[in-house]
Amino acid sequence: MSTVAPSLAGWMARQRWYATKGRTPAIRVIGSMETAIDEGLVMTLLVIDEAPDKPVLYQVPVVARTSPLPGGDGAFIGSSDGLYLYDGPHDPAYARGLLNTLTAERHVEGSDIVADGHLVSDPGRVLRSKVLEGEQSNTSIVYDVDGDSPKVIAKVFRVLHHGDNPDVTSQAALTHGHSARVPSSLGFLTATWHDPGRPEGTAHGHLAFAQEFLAGSEDAWRVALQQARGGHDFTSEARDLGRATAEVHATLASELGSVAAGPSEVDAALVSMRRRITTAAREVPEVADYESAIRAVYDVVADLPWPNLQRIHGDLHLGQALQSPVRGWVLLDFEGEPLRPMPERSRPDVPLRDVAGMLRSFDYVAGSLAQEHPRVDASAWATAARHAFVDGYIDVSGVDVRAHRALLDAFEIDKAVYEAIYESRNRPDWIGIPLGAIGRLVARSAPRVA
Ligand SMILES: Nc1ncnc2c1ncn2[C@@H]1O[C@H](COP(=O)(O)OP(=O)(O)O)[C@@H](O)[C@H]1O
Numbered sequence: 001m002s003t004v005a006p007s008l009a010g011w012m013a014r015q016r017w018y019a020t021k022g023r024t025p026a027i028r029v030i031g032s033m034e035t036a037i038d039e040g041l042v043m044t045l046l047v048i049d050e051a052p053d054k055p056v057l058y059q060v061p062v063v064a065r066t067s068p069l070p071g072g073d074g075a076f077i078g079s080s081d082g083l084y085l086y087d088g089p090h091d092p093a094y095a096r097g098l099l100n101t102l103t104a105e106r107h108v109e110g111s112d113i114v115a116d117g118h119l120v121s122d123p124g125r126v127l128r129s130k131v132l133e134g135e136q137s138n139t140s141i142v143y144d145v146d147g148d149s150p151k152v153i154a155k156v157f158r159v160l161h162h163g164d165n166p167d168v169t170s171q172a173a174l175t176h177g178h179s180a181r182v183p184s185s186l187g188f189l190t191a192t193w194h195d196p197g198r199p200e201g202t203a204h205g206h207l208a209f210a211q212e213f214l215a216g217s218e219d220a221w222r223v224a225l226q227q228a229r230g231g232h233d234f235t236s237e238a239r240d241l242g243r244a245t246a247e248v249h250a251t252l253a254s255e256l257g258s259v260a261a262g263p264s265e266v267d268a269a270l271v272s273m274r275r276r277i278t279t280a281a282r283e284v285p286e287v288a289d290y291e292s293a294i295r296a297v298y299d300v301v302a303d304l305p306w307p308n309l310q311r312i313h314g315d316l317h318l319g320q321a322l323q324s325p326v327r328g329w330v331l332l333d334f335e336g337e338p339l340r341p342m343p344e345r346s347r348p349d350v351p352l353r354d355v356a357g358m359l360r361s362f363d364y365v366a367g368s369l370a371q372e373h374p375r376v377d378a379s380a381w382a383t384a385a386r387h388a389f390v391d392g393y394i395d396v397s398g399v400d401v402r403a404h405r406a407l408l409d410a411f412e413i414d415k416a417v418y419e420a421i422y423e424s425r426n427r428p429d430w431i432g433i434p435l436g437a438i439g440r441l442v443a444r445s446a447p448r449v450a
């Protein structure tokens with residue numbers, strides 16, 4: 001497997017999931033699980049990239065074939081020792097093996113890695129698989145299943161971390177709580193790998209998970225963009241989305257509990273918000289101009305009453321909601337913010353943070369339309385959607401969101417600061433959207449600070 005590494009580096013740098021865009025990867029394979037098949041070898045490689053200041057660990061499934069994979073040109077990585085290497089998720093041999101391992105209580109021992117599959121509910125027999133195209137931080141494979149069983153989707157986490165991935169644990173809790181607002185979990189794969197940087201010498205985390213695929217669903221970001229572009233009212237949909245969000249919060253609280261926001265909880269939340277503004281001011285010069293005003297907003301909310309903390313979505317935006325023809329709004333991708341350290345992502349947090357995330361997303365709809373057509377002004381559309389979302393949330397949760405206005409604004413500022421970092425690293429052309437929001441939100445908070 002070490003002979004595979006040279007072919008991987010250049011290819012990894014071009015993948016959507018490669019975390020430090022613009023760098024040349026300096027990679028080393030630190031673990032692997034291998035299964036021989038008639039046509040070659042299916043490998044799950046753990047690859048560390050030491051090019052960034054903080055090394056990043058990736059999961060890279062590769063199938064090494066003795067002859068080319070028919071129709072596999074788009075997934076071709078390169079050649080090594082006369083073998084043809086393919087991106088695993090696109091290769092039926094890997095895709096089928098993944099779902100089998102994941103939904104069987106199977107224990108797999110590899111080199112410097114052991115993995116365990118955990119079955120939640122039998123997905124049925126796989127007929128075909130296909131990688132889901134589109135903007136994704138991870139890689140998802142959609143499976144057609146025998147008989148009347150619904151399709152299945154398995155998500156392969158690309159960047160690996162020690163610790164539970166809330167995408168798996170939150171969705172499992174919601175499935176356990178019979179929530180109709182998320183796809184049902186079917187199973188997941190955990191692993192322990194060699195990690196000399198940790199006191200125990202090993203790390204433990206999630207590699208992949210499978211859930212019901214909601215066929216015929218539409219992504220809320222696309223739906224909202226289309227409606228705003230056509231000047232169509234979105235308030236009814238936004239209100240329902242607010243209700244769905246409140247339902248998810250209620251199930252998460254009943255399944256995983258909630259805690260009062262004492263001084264240490266408030267302090268921990270503010271430490272991470274202040275850390276974020278420090279990073280943003282360093283990386284994005286335009287944010288530095290607002291740094292002291294933002295810090296003043298955080299100082300004010302430190303002394304206000306905070307609502308209870310609980311498990312939340314953690315990175316809620318329109319791209320994380322699907323409109324299902326059968327279920328209505330369904331939320332996805334509970335992995336939390338990709339730029340936040342994994343241990344923080346499962347920490348109890350204030351549900352208002354998710355409300356703030358979705359409010360930012362309505363602003364993004366207006367912002368991205370303005371970028372597309374500078375004369376289009378969808379700001380009134382966004383304001384109406386924001387109000388309707390909050391109304392729907394209040395209807396179901398009973399939480400008087402507006403009574404926490406200062407805190408909500410602070411969370412919106414924090415989210416916009418996160419977005420400024422995210423955009424400057426990934427989509428510099430979009431940076432104006434969060435920067436505009438920071439300016440408006442800071443101005444709105446100013447009277448409370450004075
Ligand atoms: N259970 C599902 N049913 C239908 N489509 C899904 C499902 N899960 C994910 N998708 C589709 O895949 C996209 C990416 O999923 P997401 O969980 O956000 O992945 P990532 O963590 O890689 O960003 C979603 O926007 C949606 O279009």
Ligand SMILES: O=P(O)(O)O[C@H]1O[C@H](CO)[C@@H](O[C@H]2O[C@H](CO)[C@@H](O)[C@H](O)[C@H]2O)[C@H](O)[C@H]1O
Binds near residue numbers: 338
């Ligand atoms: O990859 P994820 O879906 O986990 O989330 C990351 O990428 C998102 C962009 O794809 C980013 O969201 C930002 O852009 C959206 C429009 O593309 C917008 O709807 C969101 O409100 C905005 O935050 C998200 O922040 C980031 O974590």
